[in-house]
C-alpha cells in the first residue's frame with residue numbers, strides 16, 4: 207500500500223478533546239485512511255512531524271470572508287493560522303442571495319463594494335466559490351439583513367407580511383441549495399427594527415430544513431440578558447440549534463457580566479441546543495456605530511470614506527483636533543470602521559474557556575487596518591490562552607475550533623482526525639506558536655504553523671502557501687428536521 211501523504215511521528219490531537227497520542231496519519235485522495243503506528247509504510251509524500259502536534263484543520267465559525275474567498279482565494283489570513291474551513295454569512299450579512307445596484311447598506315459594506323454583491327441565488331454564489339477554488343473550504347449562512355436588502359425599501363421599520371414572504375421564499379430556496387442556515391445582526395440599525403415576529407417565520411423555515419440559526423444579539427451591553435432570552439425563544443420556537451455570535455459583555459458598565467450570561471446559556475442548553483462563539487481579544491470591531499460612541503472606552507478609527515487620513519487614530523484625538531464632540535466627529539467620519547476596546551479580559555476569558563463556546567475570528571478582511579483577530583485568533587487561543595496562561599488544556603482548545611464547530615454547523619466528516627474523515631489537517635509547533643498580529647501591526651502571519659492540508663492537498667508549508675488550492679463549497683446536506691435533543695448536555699459543566 208502506498209499512501210498519497212503520510213505524516214509520521216506526530217502528537218495527534220484528534221479534535222474530540224481527547225488527550226494527544228503519538229502516531230502516524232495516512233491520507234489517500236482527500237480522506238484520512240489510517241492512523242496509528244504505520245511502520246515503514248510507503249507514501250508519495252512523507253512528512254516527519256518530529257513530535258509536533260497534528261490537529262484537524264481549524265474551522266473559523268465566525269467570518270465575513272464571503273466575497274474574499276472569491277476575490278482573494280489564497281485566503282492567507284486564515285490559511286496561515288491553520289484554518290481549513292470558514293463559515294461565512296454571519297451577523298446578518300451575506301453575499302447571497304443578493305444583488306445591489308447603488309449603495310451598500312451598513313454593515314453589508316464590511317463584505318465589499320456594490321459590484322461584489324452579484325449573486326441572486328445561493329447556488330450562484332456557491333458556484334462562484336467553487337470556480338475560484340479558494341485555499342480553504344467555505345460553508346455559508348444567509349444573512350437576515352441581506353434578505354431585508356432584497357425585500358424592503360426602508361430598513362427603519364418592521365417588515366410587512368408580503369416582505370416577510372419574499373424573505374422567506376429567498377431563504378427557503380437558499381436552504382434547498384445548500385445554505386447552512388440563517389444569521390441575524392439585530393444590533394445593527396438596518397436590522398434593529400425587525401421585531402421578534404419578523405424573525406420567527408424565517409427561523410422556522412431554517413428549522414424545517416434542519417439548519418442552524420446564529421445571531422449577533424440585539425444588545426451586547428446592559429440589555430444582554432433580554433437579548434439572550436429573545437434568541438433562545440426564537441430558536442426554540444423555530445426548532446433550530448442556536449449559536450450566539452461573539453458572546454460578550456460590552457461597555458464598561460457591564461464588565462463582570464460573563465458569569466451570569468454563561469449561567470443563562472447553560473440553563474438554556476439544558477432544554478435546547480445552544481452554543482456561542484468567541485474571539486480571544488477584549489476589543490470588538492465593526493463599522494463605526496454612533497450608538498457605541500462613548501468616552502468610557504478607547505475607540506480607534508480603522509477606515510473612513512471621507513477622511514481616510516484619520517485611519518489608525520483614536521476617535522478622541524480626531525474630535526479634539528476638529529474641536530468637535532466625539533459624536534460629531536464620528537458623524538463626520540461616516541461611513542467608517544472602528545475598533546472598540548469595550549470588554550474586560552476576565553469576561554472574555556470566561557467565555558473563551560466555557561465548554562459551550564467555539565472559536566471564531568470575526569476578522570474583517572476588507573478593513574485596510576483590520577483588528578488583529580483576522581490574522582491571529584486561532585494561534586492566540588492555543589499559544590497565549592492554553593499554553594502560556596493555562597486557561598484550558600490544549601486538547602480542549604482544539605476541540606473548540608474543530609469537532610464542536612463541525613457538529614454545530616453540520617460539517618460532515620470534518621473537525622476530527624479519524625479514518626474516513628476529510629484530510630483537513632494542521633501541524634503546529636507548540637513551542638514557537640505565536641500570533642504576531644497586534645493592534646499596531648495587524649497584518650502579520652502567525653509563527654509556528656508548519657503545515658496545513660486541505661482535502662488531502664498540502665496548502666501551506668513552512669510559512670508560505672504552496673499555491674495548491676483545494677478548498678470547496680460545503681453545501682448543507684438535506685436531513686430530517688432537527689430534534690430538540692440537547693445533545694450538548696454532556697458538555698455542560
Ligand SMILES: [Zn+2]
Pocket residue numbers: 296297391422451452
Ligand atoms: Zn457580529
